[in-house]
Amino acid sequence: MHTIKGIAGWSDPAFYETALDALTANIAVLDGSGEVLAVNDAWVQFAELNDLRIEDYGVGANYLEFCDSLGTEEGATVAAGLRGLLSGAPGPFRFEYVMPLNASPIWAKMTAVRLGFLHKPYLVVAHEDVSIQRRAEIGLREATAKLLHAEDDERRRIARELHDSTAQHIAGAKLMLRRLASPDPAVASMVVGEVENLLSSALDEIRSFTYLIHPPALEHLGLAAAIRQFVSGFSRRANLAIRVEVADDFPRLSHAIEIALYRVAQEALGNVLRHSGSQQAVVGLRLAGDMVLLTVRDFGSGLPPGRENAPGVGLEGMRLRLEFLNGHLTLIDAEPGLMVEAWVPFIAAADA
Ligand SMILES: Nc1ncnc2c1ncn2[C@@H]1O[C@H](COP(=O)(O)OP(=O)(O)O)[C@@H](O)[C@H]1O
Ligand SMILES: [Mg+2]
Numbered sequence: 001m002h003t004i005k006g007i008a009g010w011s012d013p014a015f016y017e018t019a020l021d022a023l024t025a026n027i028a029v030l031d032g033s034g035e036v037l038a039v040n041d042a043w044v045q046f047a048e049l050n051d052l053r054i055e056d057y058g059v060g061a062n063y064l065e066f067c068d069s070l071g072t073e074e075g076a077t078v079a080a081g082l083r084g085l086l087s088g089a090p091g092p093f094r095f096e097y098v099m100p101l102n103a104s105p106i107w108a109k110m111t112a113v114r115l116g117f118l119h120k121p122y123l124v125v126a127h128e129d130v131s132i133q134r135r136a137e138i139g140l141r142e143a144t145a146k147l148l149h150a151e152d153d154e155r156r157r158i159a160r161e162l163h164d165s166t167a168q169h170i171a172g173a174k175l176m177l178r179r180l181a182s183p184d185p186a187v188a189s190m191v192v193g194e195v196e197n198l199l200s201s202a203l204d205e206i207r208s209f210t211y212l213i214h215p216p217a218l219e220h221l222g223l224a225a226a227i228r229q230f231v232s233g234f235s236r237r238a239n240l241a242i243r244v245e246v247a248d249d250f251p252r253l254s255h256a257i258e259i260a261l262y263r264v265a266q267e268a269l270g271n272v273l274r275h276s277g278s279q280q281a282v283v284g285l286r287l288a289g290d291m292v293l294l295t296v297r298d299f300g301s302g303l304p305p306g307r308e309n310a311p312g313v314g315l316e317g318m319r320l321r322l323e324f325l326n327g328h329l330t331l332i333d334a335e336p337g338l339m340v341e342a343w344v345p346f347i348a349a350a351d352a
Pocket of ligand 2: 267270
C-alpha cells in the first residue's frame with residue numbers, strides 16, 4: 001500500500017469493508033486459528049453463482065481445518081502455507097490451483113498475507129479467477145503444437161519426395177553417364193538425351209520444393225506479386241487455368257500476414273489440383289473494410305459431405321495460421337466447386 005499520511009476515516013471499519021467489497025477478488029479474513037471472520041461481496045457472489053452451498057458462505061467455519069479435510073495435496077499445501085504465515089513466515093503466500101466446480105473448472109490464484117493487530121495475527125486470503133488467461137495459454141499451446149506438427153509433416157513429405165523421386169532421377173543420370181564410355185555414337189546420343197531428361201525432372205522438383213520451402217519473391221516483391229509468380233508456375237506445372245484477381249496497387253502487408261496468406265494460397269491451390277477435379281481456379285486478393293481477404297475458388301466437386309467439420313492437415317493448418325493472426329478460414333460451397341476464404345485483420349508492412 002502506498003498512501004499519504006492521515007486519511008480521514010482510515011480507522012473506521014466501514015472504510016475497510018467498502019474497500020474489500022470494491023475488489024473483484026474473493027477475499028476472506030481469518031483469525032489466528034483459521035476461523036473465517038468475514039468474506040467480501042465478491043466471495044458471496046462467487047458462492048451463489050457457482051451454487052456452492054456453504055453455510056453462511058463459510059463465515060464461522062475453520063479454513064485450515066477445511067483444507068486439511070480435503071485430503072488432497074493441494075489442500076495440504078495451502079494449509080501448510082497459511083500455518084507458515086501464522087507462525088511468522090514472511091508473506092505473501094501464493095498458490096495456484098484448479099478448482100473443480102460443477103459448471104467447468106476454474107483456475108484460481110490464491111494470495112494470502114498476515115496482518116498483526118493488537119498482537120493478534122490475522123490472515124487475509126484472496127482468490128482470483130485466472131481461468132481466462134490460463135485457457136488462452138492452453139489454447140495457444142495446443143494450436144502451436146498442432147502447427148508445429150503440421151510443419152513437421154510437411155518436412156517429412158518433402159524429405160520423402162527428395163529421397164524417393166529427386167534422388168532417383170539423379171542416381172539414374174549417374175548410371176546413364178557410365179554408358180557414355182561406349183564408343184557407339186548412337187548409344188552416346190541416347191545417353192545424353194536420357195540424362196538431360198532425368199536432370200530436368202530433378203531440377204523441376206527442386207524448383208518446386210524451393211518455392212514450397214521459401215518463396216523468394218515474397219520478401220522482395222510482396223504478397224500480390226509472389227502469388228502471381230507462384231500461380232504462373234503452378235498453373236503450368238499442374239495444367240490448370242488460374243486467374244489472379246488483385247489490384248495493381250495492393251499494399252504490402254506485415255510479414256506474418258504475407259507468409260500466412262501465401263501458404264494458404266499454395267495449400268488451397270494444391271487441394272484444387274489434388275481433390276477438386278476442376279480445370280480452372282480463381283485467386284482473389286483484396287481489402288474488405290479493415291480486413292484482408294484472400295479467396296481461392298474452383299469449379300470442381302466441392303468438399304465431400306461431412307468434410308466441413310473434419311478438416312485434414314492442410315485445411316487445419318490454414319485455419320491455425322489465420323487464427324494466430326486473429327483471422328479465420330471460411331469454406332463455402334460455391335456450387336459448383338469450393339470457395340476458400342481466408343480473412344485476416346489488415347496490418348501494413350512495418351516499413352510501408
Ligand atoms: N478444393 C477442393 N475440392 C474438393 N475437395 C477438397 C478441396 N479441398 C479439400 N478437399 C477435401 O478436404 C480434405 C482435406 O483437405 P486437406 O486438409 O488439405 O488435407 P489433404 O489435402 O492432405 O487431404 C481433402 O482430402 C479433400 O477430401
Ligand atoms: Mg491439402
